[in-house]
Amino acid sequence: MAVAELNPSSSCRRPALYSSLKGSHDVLTRYYNRRSVFLRPAAASRGSNICCSVASNDIPATLAVKIDDPKKKAECYGVFCLTYDLKAEEETQSWKKLINVAVSGAAGMISNHLLFRLASGEVFGPNQPIALKLLGSQRSIQALEGVAMELEDSLFPLLREVSIGIDPYEVFQDAEWALLIGAKPRGPGMERAGLLDINGQIFAEQGKALNAVASRNVKVIVVGNPCNTNALICLKNAPNIPAKNFHALTRLDENRAKCQLALKAGVFYDRVSNVTIWGNHSTTQVPDFLNAKIDGSPVKEVIKDTKWLEEEFTEKVQKRGGVLIQKWGRSSAASTAVSILDAIRSLVTPTPEGDWFSSGVYTSGNPYGIAEDIVFSMPCRSKGDGDYELVKDVVFDDYLWGRIKKTEAELLAEKKCVAHLTGEGVAVCDLPEDTMLPGEM
Amino acid sequence: MAVAELNPSSSCRRPALYSSLKGSHDVLTRYYNRRSVFLRPAAASRGSNICCSVASNDIPATLAVKIDDPKKKAECYGVFCLTYDLKAEEETQSWKKLINVAVSGAAGMISNHLLFRLASGEVFGPNQPIALKLLGSQRSIQALEGVAMELEDSLFPLLREVSIGIDPYEVFQDAEWALLIGAKPRGPGMERAGLLDINGQIFAEQGKALNAVASRNVKVIVVGNPCNTNALICLKNAPNIPAKNFHALTRLDENRAKCQLALKAGVFYDRVSNVTIWGNHSTTQVPDFLNAKIDGSPVKEVIKDTKWLEEEFTEKVQKRGGVLIQKWGRSSAASTAVSILDAIRSLVTPTPEGDWFSSGVYTSGNPYGIAEDIVFSMPCRSKGDGDYELVKDVVFDDYLWGRIKKTEAELLAEKKCVAHLTGEGVAVCDLPEDTMLPGEM
Numbered sequence: 001m002a003v004a005e006l007n008p009s010s011s012c013r014r015p016a017l018y019s020s021l022k023g024s025h026d027v028l029t030r031y032y033n034r035r036s037v038f039l040r041p042a043a044a045s046r047g048s049n050i051c052c053s054v055a056s057n058d059i060p061a062t063l064a065v066k067i068d069d070p071k072k073k074a075e076c077y078g079v080f081c082l083t084y085d086l087k088a089e090e091e092t093q094s095w096k097k098l099i100n101v102a103v104s105g106a107a108g109m110i111s112n113h114l115l116f117r118l119a120s121g122e123v124f125g126p127n128q129p130i131a132l133k134l135l136g137s138q139r140s141i142q143a144l145e146g147v148a149m150e151l152e153d154s155l156f157p158l159l160r161e162v163s164i165g166i167d168p169y170e171v172f173q174d175a176e177w178a179l180l181i182g183a184k185p186r187g188p189g190m191e192r193a194g195l196l197d198i199n200g201q202i203f204a205e206q207g208k209a210l211n212a213v214a215s216r217n218v219k220v221i222v223v224g225n226p227c228n229t230n231a232l233i234c235l236k237n238a239p240n241i242p243a244k245n246f247h248a249l250t251r252l253d254e255n256r257a258k259c260q261l262a263l264k265a266g267v268f269y270d271r272v273s274n275v276t277i278w279g280n281h282s283t284t285q286v287p288d289f290l291n292a293k294i295d296g297s298p299v300k301e302v303i304k305d306t307k308w309l310e311e312e313f314t315e316k317v318q319k320r321g322g323v324l325i326q327k328w329g330r331s332s333a334a335s336t337a338v339s340i341l342d343a344i345r346s347l348v349t350p351t352p353e354g355d356w357f358s359s360g361v362y363t364s365g366n367p368y369g370i371a372e373d374i375v376f377s378m379p380c381r382s383k384g385d386g387d388y389e390l391v392k393d394v395v396f397d398d399y400l401w402g403r404i405k406k407t408e409a410e411l412l413a414e415k416k417c418v419a420h421l422t423g424e425g426v427a428v429c430d431l432p433e434d435t436m437l438p439g440e441m
Numbered sequence: 442m443a444v445a446e447l448n449p450s451s452s453c454r455r456p457a458l459y460s461s462l463k464g465s466h467d468v469l470t471r472y473y474n475r476r477s478v479f480l481r482p483a484a485a486s487r488g489s490n491i492c493c494s495v496a497s498n499d500i501p502a503t504l505a506v507k508i509d510d511p512k513k514k515a516e517c518y519g520v521f522c523l524t525y526d527l528k529a530e531e532e533t534q535s536w537k538k539l540i541n542v543a544v545s546g547a548a549g550m551i552s553n554h555l556l557f558r559l560a561s562g563e564v565f566g567p568n569q570p571i572a573l574k575l576l577g578s579q580r581s582i583q584a585l586e587g588v589a590m591e592l593e594d595s596l597f598p599l600l601r602e603v604s605i606g607i608d609p610y611e612v613f614q615d616a617e618w619a620l621l622i623g624a625k626p627r628g629p630g631m632e633r634a635g636l637l638d639i640n641g642q643i644f645a646e647q648g649k650a651l652n653a654v655a656s657r658n659v660k661v662i663v664v665g666n667p668c669n670t671n672a673l674i675c676l677k678n679a680p681n682i683p684a685k686n687f688h689a690l691t692r693l694d695e696n697r698a699k700c701q702l703a704l705k706a707g708v709f710y711d712r713v714s715n716v717t718i719w720g721n722h723s724t725t726q727v728p729d730f731l732n733a734k735i736d737g738s739p740v741k742e743v744i745k746d747t748k749w750l751e752e753e754f755t756e757k758v759q760k761r762g763g764v765l766i767q768k769w770g771r772s773s774a775a776s777t778a779v780s781i782l783d784a785i786r787s788l789v790t791p792t793p794e795g796d797w798f799s800s801g802v803y804t805s806g807n808p809y810g811i812a813e814d815i816v817f818s819m820p821c822r823s824k825g826d827g828d829y830e831l832v833k834d835v836v837f838d839d840y841l842w843g844r845i846k847k848t849e850a851e852l853l854a855e856k857k858c859v860a861h862l863t864g865e866g867v868a869v870c871d872l873p874e875d876t877m878l879p880g881e882m
Contacts, residue, residue, distance in 0.1 A: 079704050091711075107769075113554065116775050122563060146769025150776040152700045153693065153761065155710050155783075252594065259593045263520050269596050270532075320594065328548075328587025334557050335591040342596075 074133055074165030074173070077148035086129060086160070098129045098160055100215070102175035104206065105182025105224065106134035106164070107143035109330070113337030114179070119151060119159040123344050131161035135171040135182065168209035175214040179340060180206060180234070183224025192282070192436055193417055193429045196226055200421045203230040207237025216240065219386055221247045221343055223336070225440055227281045228360045229414040231375040235362060236422040244387070248360025250277040250285065250377040251346075252332070252339035253317060257287040260316045261294065265302050271295045276379040276394065277358040279407025280414075282435040285377065286403045287317050291394045310399065321439025331439055350384040356391045357381075367392050370404065374411045410435060515574055515606030515614070518589035527570060527601070539570045539601055541656070543616035545647065546623025546665065547575035547605070548584035550771070554778035555620070560592060560600040564785050572602035576612040576623065609650035616655040620781060621647060621675070624665025633723070633877055634870045637667055637858050644671040645862045648678030657681065660827055662688045662784055664777070666881055668722045669801045670855040672816040676803060677863035685828070689801025691718040691726065691818040692787075693773070693780035694758060698728040701757045702735065706743050712736045717820040717835065718799040720848025721855075723876035726818065727844045728758050732835045751840065762880025772880055791825040797832045798822075808833050811845065815852045851876060 086092040101118060103111055115132060117123070124130060132151070136144040144164040151162050165171045172178060183199045203222065210218055218241060222231040231248040235241070254277050262269040274293045278286035289309045294302040303309060324332050346357040356379040364372045367390060379391040396404070410431070415422070417429040527533040542559060544552055556573060558564070565571060573592070577585040585605040592603050606612045613619060624640045644663065651659055659682060663672040668689040676687040695718050703710040715734045719727035730750045735743040744750060765773050787798040797820040805813045808831060820832040837845070851872070856863070858870040 079700055079710055082707060082709055084709050112775055113557065116554065116779060117558065117561075120558075120563060122561060142768045143770065146765050146771075149761070149765055149768070150773055152710075153697050153773070153776040154779040155696050155699060156779075157711050160709075255596050256594050258596060259520055266523060268523055268525050268601070269520055269593075270598050320590070324587050324590055327583045327590070329584065330587075332591055332594070334553055335594040338557060338595040338597075 074135075074163040074167070074170040076161060076163045077145065078152050078162075080148070080152070080160070080162040084160075092129070095127045095129050098131050099124060099177070100131045100133060100173075100175050101177040101179065102133040102135060102172050102214075103179045103181060104135040104168070104171075105180075107136045107140035107147055108181060109333035110181050110223065110336045110340070112147065113334050114181070114340055115147065115151065116154060116156075117337065117341055119154065119156040121156070121158040123341050124158075124348065126158070129158050129160045131163070132159065133171045133173070133175060134162065134164045135168055136164065136166055137182070138166055141166060168206050169213055172206070172209045172218075173213045175210070175218050177344065178206075178210055178214060178218055178220045179223065179344075180220065180230070181223040181340075183230070186225075186436065191431070192226060192414075192434055193431045195436075196229055196414060196417050196429075196431075197421075197427075199224055199226070199230055200233045200418045203234040204237045204421045207234035210234070211238035211240050214241065217242070217245065217386070219245050219247070219347065221249055221340060222360075223249045223340060225281070225436070226414065228279075228375040228377070228411055229418055231360060232362075232415060233418055233421045235375070236424075243362040243364065246362060246375065247343065248281060248375050248377065249336075249340060249343055250281050250358050250360050251343045252336050253277040253281065253285055253287065253377075254358040255335070255339055255342065256320045257292075257313075257317045260313060261289070261292060261299060261303070264305070264308060264313070265294050265299075267294060272299075273355045274379075275358070276356070277377045278400075278404050279377055280411050280435070281360065281377070281437070282407070282410065283318055283433075283437060284403075284407035284410045284435050285314075285318070285437075286400065286407055287314050288394075288400060289313060290397055290400050291379075319438050321437055323439070325439045346380075347382050347386050347388060348384055349382075351381040355381075359388070361388070361390075366390055368394075368396075368404075371408050371412055374408070374415055376408065376411060515576075515604040515608070515611040517602060517604045518586065519593050519603075521589070521593070521601070521603040525601075533570070536568045536570050539572050540565060540618070541572045541574060541614075541616050542618045542620065543574040543576060543613050543655075544620045544622060545576040545609070545612075546621075548577045548581035548588055549622060550774035551622050551664065551777050551781070553588065554775050555622070555781055556588065556592065557595060557597075558778065558782055560595065560597040562597070562599040564782050565599075565789065567599070570599050570601045572604070573600065574612045574614070574616060575603065575605045576609055577605065577607055578623070579607055582607060609647050610654055613647070613650050613659075614654045616651070616659050618785065619647075619651055619655060619659055619661045620664065620785075621661060621671070622664040622781075624671070627666075627877065632872070633667060633855075633875055634858055634872045636877075637670055637855060637870075637872075638862075638868075640665055640667070640671055641674045641859045641862045644675040645678045648675035651675070652679035652681050655682065658683070658686065658827075660686050660688070660788065662690055662781060663801075664690045664781060666722070666877070667855065669720075669816040669818070669852055670859055672801060673803075673856060674859055674862045676816070677865075684803040684805065687803060687816065688784065689722060689816050689818065690777075690781060690784055691722050691799050691801050692784045693777050694718045694722065694726060694728065694818075695799040696776070696780055696783065697761045698733075698754075698758045701754060701761075702730070702733060702740060702744070705746070705749060705754070706735050706740075708735060713740075714793075714796045715820075716799070717797070718818045719841075719845050720818055721852050721876070722801065722818070722878070723848070723851065724759055724874075724878060725844075725848035725851045725876050726755075726759070726878075727841065727848055728755050729835075729841060730754060731838055731841050732820070760879050762878055764880075766880045787821075788823050788827050788829060789825055790823075792822040796822075800829070802829070802831075807831055809835075809837075809845075812849050812853055815849070815856055817849065817852060 134144050148162050186195045227248040231246045235243045235246040254275050257275050258272040259269050261272045276288040289299045292299040358377050359380050360375045360377040363370050363374050363376045380388040382388045419425050420427040575585050589603050627636045672687045672689040676684045695716050698716050699713040700710050702713050717729040730740045733740040799818050800821050801816050801818040804811050804815050804817045821829040823829045860866050861868040
């Protein structure tokens with residue numbers, strides 16, 4: 001899922017971007033000659049020279065390679081290059097207008113699960129034609145073609161356009177959904193702060209690209225880690241898109257929390273509701289058992305084992321990814337993809353009466369007293385129009401609030417660490433602990 | 442997707458089964474101690490001593506390890522071990538009876554795509570609860586637990602039971618669908634005949650297991666290669682299940698053929714219909730452009746380039762898997778899974794008026810004059826009741842019939858090669874060419 005050529009171990013030295021591009025010049029030339037477009041280096045003005053104590057950050061923020069294509073379009077693929085008139089066909093004339101869904105890290109495993117389920121119409125419905133816009137990296141462009149081929153061979157009636165590219169300014173054109181999955185994996189020995197800087201630059205650039213070319217009401221779901229702060233960086237670089245439209249994915253955490261509560265209570269998971277994940281998608285996250293319900297009753301009335309709730313529950317939720325890697329040898333691509341679909345579905349279908357879902361969203365104006373101007377997972381409800389409102393009727397006790405303050409403190413520290421990427425001055429990093437979730441990269 | 446410990450290079454020598462079991466004894470003991478069951482060696486009486494010229498075949502046909510569990514059940518997993526009464530819940534009381542779907546090779550990549558889409562209700566519908574019965578191998582049992590964990594974390598409301606196991610006599614209990622994906626991949630230098638023998642033994646055993654414990658009307662879709670002859674072996678070993686219920690998957694070939702015809706004609710793939718794949722899932726397969734239609738007209742009236750149809754079309758369909766491996770570095774797991782879902786959907790929903798689908802089915806009684814008693818891909822229609830009938834109104838010309846006779850000859854030769862596995866005497870193998878499809882194993 002790498003979206004950029006970057007040297008994660010470099011620290012405050014000259015960028016490696018041009019040389020790495022040069023290294024892959026042959027491949028790129030072959031690829032682009034075929035499409036009659038050419039490369040030019042990233043604009044230096046988009047770079048940043050602020051240096052923080054923990055990681056390289058004078059690598060130009062513009063990691064994507066800009067392509068001078070007068071059409072300003074990613075390349076369509078194969079059978080998806082055909083033009084047709086849906087309104088001229090009996091079977092399709094009642095369909096809605098085509099919806100543009102952009103996916104970054106499109107050659108990765110999470111996307112490989114996600115794309116086929118998006119294309120099947122499972123989330124957006126049986127009369128909603130879909131255009132998939134796949135963003136990859138120079139290294140993954142062949143794999144992206146492979147993905148597009150498999151999408152062709154799947155004959156999804158609703159999938160009407162597939163385009164692939166490596167420039168977010170092209171791929172995000174008119175995107176109504178942007179599912180930002182691609183991120184640089186954490187290299188050996190790299191700390192969260194290092195990852196924040198490297199991936200932050202990717203999300204700064206993608207934010208700029210969304211701001212420039214996406215639909216003015218694009219909904220953005222950030223999956224690449226550290227996703228909360230990546231989402232903050234992204235929204236800060238997209239001032240013309242409502243901040244409310246940016247989400248950091250904490251739905252897999254919510255799903256895992258529901259499953260663990262069900263297991264402990266000995267009920268099927270469909271009996272568990274009102275589960276909030278508060279805060280950061282990291283080990284400081286707070287799966288909330290105070291407001292959660294089982295069969296409509298407070299969890300604490302059903303699960304009397306307070307010690308388990310306070311000491312084991314959160315750990316069980318968080319260790320899930322690590323256990324999975326041990327057993328399965330791979331990270332949780334399939335269930336992550338399911339949770340992304342859940343997150344979208346929660347925004348495009350009305351939330352069931354009395355229930356809610358978790359999403360990492362922009363805190364400004366929140367009713368809970370959580371610090372403003374960060375991306376924090378909170379309980380949301382939607383009318384199914386793509387928008388959401390924060391749930392007001394939640395309660396807090398000292399235990400819950402204490403933990404919320406801790407994850408809030410972490411997000412505020414992460415924010416300071418990426419100030420150079422959010423346009424808020426010099427970055428200062430002070431992130432003592434490694435709070436990456438087990439099994440995540 | 443390996444389902445058995447076997448040495449592919451061994452030739453007519455003593456079986457390696459016991460020693461390989463011994464080698465993994467520690468892991469197995471740990472696993473089974475936990476479940477209070479124990480292993481005993483496969484019954485020698487199930488073995489075969491017929492030797493053919495191309496591969497080992499005195500390895501006992503019983504490759505699965507029989508487990509003495511008085512419950513005769515595969516182990517349920519986690520939250521799926523709960524019992525509940527669907528009729529007691531308002532939301533679920535109108536649901537149909539639980540459907541049992543067994544999947545072999547359940548820890549492999551095709552299954553990893555397939556299982557989550559089956560569990561989502563996409564194929565069997567929104568009021569059809571599902572039990573997934575996952576068959577793996579000794580080596581994959583940990584991975585199977587990983588798959589079950591991800592299924593738990595996905596909170597699919599319709600997915601009510603997941604059980605995992607390595608004994609088909611347990612896992613196939615009461616199965617109403619058996620999706621047989623697991624097969625030994627072809628080792629370096631192994632020919633189709635060698636693969637036929639090794640995988641044939643797996644499918645002979647699985648046929649016996651289905652015969653013993655599955656639903657009397659189980660529908661079986663064989664995906665593991667060489668799938669036509671594996672399906673024949675399977676049905677021959679399951680005399681109490683209608684032979685008509687066994688399918689060899691040629692749907693991915695059909696889908697690819699539709700896409701190539703669409704690309705050539707410059708139309709979207711939904712305009713292509715009535716495409717038959719005739720014969721074997723191998724390079725002798727015949728994608729039929731004589732009966733196929735584009736926008737309701739014969740393909741030959743739309744695509745005037747007869748040279749392309751006769752010389753390039755089939756090759757394009759067949760090379761698709763190989764091209765994909767080149768580009769993507771992986772085989773076509775996602776689109777194969779899509780085609781399995783398509784194959785099931787074609788049996789549980791009525792075929793659109795005038796159209797048909799391809800499936801490798803038992804030839805006895807076919808109206809075309811194709812040899813009896815083999816599994817051959819032919820055009821089928823279904824009323825949506827899980828059954829099908831062969832389409833009568835197809836035409837043949839010399840070109841098409843000549844090619845059908847060639848793939849028929851191959852299947853008859855494959856049948857002779859596995860006579861020791863179908864109870865028809867001594868195997869004689871004469872398969873001169875390697876007809877494995879590019880990109881398949």
